[in-house]
Amino acid sequence: MVSIVAANFARFGKRDEDIFAISSESALPIVDKFRDVIDFVVVSNSYSGEFNDISGLNNLLTTHLAIENVPSMRVDNTSGSGGSAVLVAKSLVASDEAKNVLVIGAEKMTGYPTKKSTRIIASLLPPEERRGGPSLPSLAAFMTRSYIREFSPTRESIAMVAVKNHHNGALNPYAHFQADVPLEKVMASRIIADPLRIFEYCPVSDGAVSLLVTSDENSKSLGNKSVKITGTGASSGTSSITSRESLVSIDSVKNSAKKAFKSARKTPQDMDIAELHDMASILEIVESEDVGFFKKGEGWKALETGETSIDGRLPINTSGGLNSKGHPIGASGVAQTAEIYLQLTGQAGKRQAKNVSTGFSLSMAGFGNNSTSFVYEVA
């Protein structure tokens, strides 16, 4: 069995420092404590070439961290890179290729015109669809309109995802946005892609987060609190959005979660807490259904009842999610695992949920082109 024994964030947001400094800020506390035992580094990053004019980031980082003899690689899966990187770390440990893997998720994306950032990220769409012009934000708007047509949620319940996640972000010292936003302000904010408004989208962020992944035998000797990864599931769907049968459900999310629960021998109803990929408000709702927490078409009700708030039955995105914590592409999936680790070990500070011993995270690439799900349990 493979466990997580450490997690550390560098603050997400608009940062002046370069990607080396931000990555090191997240990794150094772990490296300082576990320098002698770290034997592999997996860097989760998508766009160091496009945004930072850097390749071989993993090797430059091990040199920068003065652990230059530790082997490393970069794992990329666009927005879902972090899930893939944690899966690789787990596989390296489980297959005895490594004993203690430092995972560093990092992206430095701010400082460019939004048009340039959007164009770079849209390079994950199929060439024929890219020419047609849809961006990821507009795909989320299509999804929202389909969801409203099909299931008649209140419009407010969708916006409540932003209210809830901004509230959580306000309690997270590493979040990009750390201020509550009332529902009225969300509903009155600028429309980005009708009907979705600016507070319902994640911002463009810099940020980094690091984890130490280890085998169970090691986890005790390392002395830190540990959380087991008891289930994993990876799945893909077509990258061609126009070829999909449904716009209110995501195949890769459904299938990856199913696999993860099966391998953990758990059900969605066994989970105490979850981190989902809320690039746009609607996605948290759709994913909470696809993963199996709620019936299809009913996920929006949890926002009205408060079931997914920090003090609810199943807190979702206590970290603030991508929506408020921010979305440094390569860091986001690693951050989800880090948040569950902090929550299950009682280290989540002001945003700590009560009585949580099982958790779930969903790391998603593109617009559901790929998903990796994890089930976690307190060791």
Added chain:
Amino acid sequence: MVSIVAANFARFGKRDEDIFAISSESALPIVDKFRDVIDFVVVSNSYSGEFNDISGLNNLLTTHLAIENVPSMRVDNTSGSGGSAVLVAKSLVASDEAKNVLVIGAEKMTGYPTKKSTRIIASLLPPEERRGGPSLPSLAAFMTRSYIREFSPTRESIAMVAVKNHHNGALNPYAHFQADVPLEKVMASRIIADPLRIFEYCPVSDGAVSLLVTSDENSKSLGNKSVKITGTGASSGTSSITSRESLVSIDSVKNSAKKAFKSARKTPQDMDIAELHDMASILEIVESEDVGFFKKGEGWKALETGETSIDGRLPINTSGGLNSKGHPIGASGVAQTAEIYLQLTGQAGKRQAKNVSTGFSLSMAGFGNNSTSFVYEVA
């Protein structure tokens, strides 16, 4: 134990097709035969963003190959990406995350001015060294001068790497260059970085190659000839070339080979054939020593005696190596594994070596910033 059961090349060289077409050319024969059992795709690629304006290449490729429900990720380690990708595939299989992993190594780099390509690849150097101006070709020249000063090889023996590897490439229908080059022509060719000449460097190439990696239990039922991966070793060295103690030896190569031989319980002398990372002629010689095939300072002699020719005691780079087969960055390491597979299963055509049942490959990132070594044995 994990085995390779299929390998297929798309021709390396200057290709008119895009990266999807080249990748598919290499993958389709394997996908057609094993569509129902492939359950993970690992794409080895470094520069799709920089050269092709594409991100999420792995997801676009599974969609293009009509295996869009198969999960995937991209693994990058610059020139050593292929070694990392094969290591990830092996770990996914060995840790039961997947049963049959399709590895696709691909890069499309031609069609740009050399200055642009060189600048993109130099983005793997530490920022402070990049400002100083050394490129990877000039580092190889420094290494050559140091090697000559320290070990007094004949100058011709170093150039003979290019003669041997062009000869091998002439026998390989997938090689970028398929013509013999006599020693006199190498020695009279244009100097790129004194004393190394143009025929001693790998070209800028497009290309792709695919492998199927599977567990031993599966390898029999799949029906193809199989080769076991019996040893693996990953290691790194500092990315700061000016901080290195020696310029005639590469720490990451030494350490990764040592680990691979140890895990396979074999010695370098047990190997029948090898693929090394001959980005420049001198590197094949230095690596052949660091790996343990020859004593330090004596590797050049094998070029004079013919010991590393196809009909010699230990054929090295029967594929033509990077030098003649070409060096599409993300494809190269996968191609080395593919060549050993073809050789050990007697499928190497005109370049087939005789009586080979054990093999070794070394995939190297940057200028030895990272290395992954493998030992293979006929199943």
